[in-house]
Amino acid sequence: MAASIKDVAKEAGVSIATVSRVLNDINVVNEETKKKVQEAIKKLQYRPNIVARSLKTQKTSTIGIIIPDISSQFYPEIVRGAEDVANIYNYNIILCNTDLDTEKEMEYLRVLREKMVEGILYMSSSLQPKIFNLIDELQIPTVLIENRDEDKKYPSVTIDNEAGAFDAVNYLIKKGNKKIAYIGNKDNGSNVTYLRYEGYKRALKENNMELDDKVVYSGGLKVEDGYEGIIHIIEENKIDSVFCASDECAIGAINALRERNIKVPEDVDVMGFNDIYEASIFYPKITTIAQPMYDMGSVGMRLLIKIINKQKVEETNFELPYQLIERDSCK
Amino acid sequence: MAASIKDVAKEAGVSIATVSRVLNDINVVNEETKKKVQEAIKKLQYRPNIVARSLKTQKTSTIGIIIPDISSQFYPEIVRGAEDVANIYNYNIILCNTDLDTEKEMEYLRVLREKMVEGILYMSSSLQPKIFNLIDELQIPTVLIENRDEDKKYPSVTIDNEAGAFDAVNYLIKKGNKKIAYIGNKDNGSNVTYLRYEGYKRALKENNMELDDKVVYSGGLKVEDGYEGIIHIIEENKIDSVFCASDECAIGAINALRERNIKVPEDVDVMGFNDIYEASIFYPKITTIAQPMYDMGSVGMRLLIKIINKQKVEETNFELPYQLIERDSCK
DNA sequence: CTGAAAGCGCTAACAA
C-alpha cells in the first residue's frame, strides 16, 4: 500500500487538512509547516490518490475519446493531437474503439459516464439521433470531431468537406480534364463524406460540365472500393481523371490502373482526400486535399477543456482550413 | 447530479446494502426485493459510480498503455488488439504517448499509479533501468510489448527479431543475391532492433558470406533513413539487395532507387520488416517479415489481465510467430 | 494559520 495523506500528516506532525492544503496550494500555509509537509511528502514518496480526490471533487481529469478504429489510417493523428493537449492540461484520455457500432458507442458512452469522465471527444461517421439523446441525458460536455450534427447544436471541429471537394474537382478541371469520375460515398446519412460528392457536383455544374452517373461509383472509402470502383468505371467509360473521396480509394484506383497499364498521371489524373501518411510516400505521391488531423484533435480537445472549465468560448463550431497538396498523381 | 445508490434504495424501499447486493449479484437476495430494486434502477436510470466503487474496492478496471506514438504506423494495431481484449473483460484503457522521452514515461507511470490503474502495458524501445526501478516501486502489474528486459524478469510479448532477420536475409540469399546491404540500427542499447542486425550477420556467416561494413547503414528506422541509407551505400558500392530493419526504411530505399532509375526488384531486391499497412499497398508491394501487431496487443493484454487477477500463468515471456510475407519487392 | 469532522458513493463486515 502506498503512503496516504494520513501517513504524510503523521510524518510531518500536522493534520491531514494541512497536508491537503499544501497539496492544493490553498490559503497561505505557514512557510515552515509547508516545508515540513513537503519534506514528509518527499520522504514517503507520497502521491495523492486521484480516485479519492475525484470522488470528493467530482473531477477525474480524464476525458473519453470515442473513435471508430484506432488502427485505421485516419484517427491516430487526431488522437495524438488530442492527447498532447490533454496532457498539457493534466488530463488523461480513455480510448474507445467502436467500429461504428451504435450499440457499442452507447455502451462506451455509459461506461464513460460511470467513470465520471469530464468530457468526451466523439468521432463517428454515423451520427444517430439516439446517440445524441444519450449524450443529452448523460450531461457530459461533448465535442464532435470530423462530423457534426446538422443544426450545429453540439460543439464540433470539422473542415468544409464540400468546399474541399469542390476545390479538388476544380483543380482537376483547371488541369484540362474533361471527364472526371467520382469514387466514394454519395448517399447522405448524417455522414460528412457525402458532402464531397456535393462538392464534386457543384464543381461540374459551375464549369458547365455534365454529371454522368456512369462514372460515379458509390461504394465506400477503402482501398478495395477504389480498386473496384475504377475497374467498374473504366470498363465502359473513357475518363481522364478521377476524384476519390479518400486517399485509400485513390491508392486502390491507382493500383488497379497500373495493373491495366494505364499510367498515372500521364493517362489519368487521380486525386485523393485526407492526406493520410501513405499519400506522401506512395508511388506516385498522391495529390490530395489535406485535412489537418492533428489540429482537429488538438483544437477539439482544447475546446472541450474550455467547455469543461466553463470558460467563455466565442465559437463552438470550428471549421479548420484544409489544403490542396499538389503531388505526383496529377499532371 | 445523477441518481446515486441512496436514491435507488429510497425508491425501492430497501437499504443501500441491498441495492449494492443486487448490483453485484451477491448472496441470494430475495427474488421479490431484487425485482423491486431492479425496477427502481431502471426507473431512475441508475448506473453505479465507478469512481466510488474503485475507491472502496481498490480496483478501477482501467489499464494504462504507454507507447511512443500512436500516430506512428506501428502501434495503432497493437493498441487496437489490446483494447479489444480489455473491452471483453470490462477494462478501459488510458493511452499515453511518450515519444520515447524517459522523463515523460516516468511521469505517466506515476500518474497511472495515482489513477490506480490495475495494470500497465509498456512499449518503449529504450528500456532504461530507472524505468524498471520505478515499475518495481509502483507495484503495478506490467507487461512489456515489442521489447523486453534481458533477464526476462518482466512478463513480455515479442517476436524473435534475430531469427526473423536471419530468415529474411537467408531468403535474399536463396534468391541468388550475393551482396546484401543492411539499413537500420545496429547499436545495442536495450533495443530489440539491433537484434535484426545480429540476424543479418548470422545469416551472412552461416552462408560463408563476408560482412562488409561499407554496405551497412545504421541511422534509424524511418523513411528518410532508408532513403539516405541506400544513397549512401550505392554511392560507392555495388549491391544486389538490401535488408531493411523496417518497412519505412524499405519504402525510403525504394523511392531513392526509383529516382535513380534502379528497378526494384529487377535490379535490387528490397526486404522490409514489420509489415505495416503501407507495405501491402505500396508499389511495389513489399516483401517483409510480419510482426503480428494485433496479436501482440491482445496477447499482452490477456496476459496482463490474468496477472492482475492472480490467475496462474504458465508462461510469462511470449515469443509470437512472425511470418515472411512474399510480395513484389524481391524477385 | 491550523485542526476536527463531515461526506463524496460505494462495499463489506457484522448484526439482526
Next chain:
DNA sequence: TTGTTAGCGCTTTCAG
C-alpha cells in the same frame, strides 16, 4: 434475507 455502519483517501466547511 436484510439493515447498520465503518471506512476507502481525499477536500472543505466550520471552529478555534
